[in-house]
Amino acid sequence: MLAKISRLFVIKTRWEAFLIIYALALGAVERGQVYLGQYPGFGGKLLFLACTGSVFLAGAKILDCLKYEQAATQPAEPGT
Numbered sequence: 001m002l003a004k005i006s007r008l009f010v011i012k013t014r015w016e017a018f019l020i021i022y023a024l025a026l027g028a029v030e031r032g033q034v035y036l037g038q039y040p041g042f043g044g045k046l047l048f049l050a051c052t053g054s055v056f057l058a059g060a061k062i063l064d065c066l067k068y069e070q071a072a073t074q075p076a077e078p079g080t
Contacts, residue, residue: 017066021059028055 011017032048039047 011062011066014063014066017059017062021055021062024058025052025055028052 011020028051032051035047035051036044038044
C-alpha cells in the first residue's frame with residue numbers, strides 16, 4: 001500500500017515535470033513580489049531575480065534527471 005502511495009510522488013513524464021516547474025515558478029514570482037515590497041530598489045530586484053533564476057536551475061535539473069532515468073530504463077540497442 002505504501003508503494004502505491006509513493007508512486008504518486010514520482011515524476012514519470014515530461015508533462016508532469018513541466019507542471020511542477022510551472023508551480024515552482026508561480027511560487028518564486030510570488031515570493032519575488034514580496035521581496036520587491038519589503039526591499040524597494042536594487043536589492044529587491046536582485047532578490048526577485050534570485051528567486052526566478054532558481055526555477056531555471058531546478059527546472060533544468062528536473063528535465064535532465066528525467067531524461068537520464070528514461071534512458072536507463074530503456075534496453076540498449078543491439079550493436080552499440
